[in-house]
Amino acid sequence: MEQFPNIIDEDYQVFDAALKELLENCGASTALLVEKAGYLIVETGEKPPFNTTELATLASNAFNATQFMAERMDEANFTSMFQQGDKHSVLWMNIDANSLLVVVFPGEVSVGAVKMYSIETAKKLAAQIRIASDRDPTGGVDLATLDPDNADDIFKKKKTD
Amino acid sequence: MAIINQANKEIQVKIVYYGPAQCGKTTNLERVHADAETENPEDKGKMVSLATSSDRTLFFDFLPIEAMSIKGFKTKFQLYTVPGQVIYNTTRQLVLRGVDGIVFVADSQYDKMEENVESFANLEENLKTLKMDIKDIPYVLQYNKRDLPNIAPVDYMDFLLNNRDVKVPSFEGAAFKGEGVFETLNMITRMLLHKFINQ
Numbered sequence: 001m002e003q004f005p006n007i008i009d010e011d012y013q014v015f016d017a018a019l020k021e022l023l024e025n026c027g028a029s030t031a032l033l034v035e036k037a038g039y040l041i042v043e044t045g046e047k048p049p050f051n052t053t054e055l056a057t058l059a060s061n062a063f064n065a066t067q068f069m070a071e072r073m074d075e076a077n078f079t080s081m082f083q084q085g086d087k088h089s090v091l092w093m094n095i096d097a098n099s100l101l102v103v104v105f106p107g108e109v110s111v112g113a114v115k116m117y118s119i120e121t122a123k124k125l126a127a128q129i130r131i132a133s134d135r136d137p138t139g140g141v142d143l144a145t146l147d148p149d150n151a152d153d154i155f156k157k158k159k160t161d
Numbered sequence: 162m163a164i165i166n167q168a169n170k171e172i173q174v175k176i177v178y179y180g181p182a183q184c185g186k187t188t189n190l191e192r193v194h195a196d197a198e199t200e201n202p203e204d205k206g207k208m209v210s211l212a213t214s215s216d217r218t219l220f221f222d223f224l225p226i227e228a229m230s231i232k233g234f235k236t237k238f239q240l241y242t243v244p245g246q247v248i249y250n251t252t253r254q255l256v257l258r259g260v261d262g263i264v265f266v267a268d269s270q271y272d273k274m275e276e277n278v279e280s281f282a283n284l285e286e287n288l289k290t291l292k293m294d295i296k297d298i299p300y301v302l303q304y305n306k307r308d309l310p311n312i313a314p315v316d317y318m319d320f321l322l323n324n325r326d327v328k329v330p331s332f333e334g335a336a337f338k339g340e341g342v343f344e345t346l347n348m349i350t351r352m353l354l355h356k357f358i359n360q
Contacts, residue, residue: 051207155193155226
């Protein structure tokens, strides 16, 4: 399975700009680029009154569940999902095999506009992800000097009195 | 598949706790959440549990936790559990998506051995469905509930669950008391770091 590429500043700037443009165009409050294993990659917009790391995880797993449904129903793809709320609504838009766009917007904003702009944003994000994937793989993080055998204290248990 | 974000200086890694129903997967996460020492309080997120009214995991448990920084990169671990009941197999496949490391939690009680073996076979099948192979994914075994009576010897559990050409690290645990939880987690973390270095 192809994986989400390592991303550098240039990618981050493009993602951030595309998400900001989306928010301006459709009046959404928060946009998340989410990797489908549950990782929050980029977050743009107002600081929402809920934890976006949790939201990304829940959103990706919910979307993945619908993809399983699509397979069972012999549907090529369910490319988007939408939930209408009173205070917040949420739109999920598929970007590519590994990533997802999650857009949070006020309950009174029309989903039609959000969906229309999200489709374009998803294409821009997909294009930059492809650029990142095609980039020289030796540009990754050099962990060669790590000493993993001294990893016993990566997670420490609190001392009890 | 771990995410390396050089822009934000973050490495994100997914570890899934797998095993039969009621073997202690959720308890492991609860202990990590309660007992992990972190530099800042916000390094340890809230534990999200999608469970039934009787606290059986329905979809997954999730705990995001930031560990000590490595080479200037914040290392964020996403710890997940899967629901252990047989009927939730599709959900287990969902949660395994993108997994980097696995902690297989086995119930040490004699009468749970068949469930342990079936659950491990189920893990291998689900990984195959996702076009992954257990041979390529770092995993460790935790023989949990060592504090209960009528438990199988560790040698026997190794024979049932750890009898491949290459044996994986196994740990005795009593997750309810917090025993073996951090040893297990640190070992899978160490194995993942080895894997990243060697890639």
